Amino acid sequence: LRYFIKCTIELLGRKIKTEFSLTERKGMRYPILLGRKLLNKRFIIDTSLVNVSKQTHK
Template sequence: MEVVNKKIIGRKDLVSFPEFELTNVPVKIDSGAYSSSMHCQSIEIIEFGDKEQLRVVFLDSGISGYTGKEVIFDEFKTKIVKSSNGVAQERFFVKGTVRLFGETYETVFSLTERTGLRNPILLGRRLLNKRFLIDTSKTNCSYKYENK
């Protein structure tokens, strides 16, 4: 088994999302989820000329890193996703970046409403695979690395 160049990440962390201008946001590392998922306060399709754009406000005011800024996406997709409780829902998917251990990674995020859940953002296997090993006894590994 080869584990060369894989960083150890814990079960939770505080990370930044440069393209979305979000800093030190709490995330849960979720090896059971394929894609990463991000809580949005609002998600709205707007008409812009002859095309549609997606207007999003990430997080909400009770969450660390919240800015209240609107982010506009020209490119997005929709897909049916089955949640951990078995309920299928249509979600929007957008590309963005996440900063972990001083490096920036591009990945895809599903956008959803996660009010009341402990973690506003889940980082899934699509991002984690072949890059990180998960040690569930640890937390904030990337945050500690970037703030030493």
């Protein structure tokens, strides 16, 4: 059984309604995971770069 919550997050200044599954992530590298459904048609991912959010968001 997997539980989900619906919420609004702010990512790079954009508010996005999305759904997260509730999973114990203590001890894991990332506290949340953003999936392809959330990112699709909203963002372009360049895997050659590292955390550019501080550079692009003002």
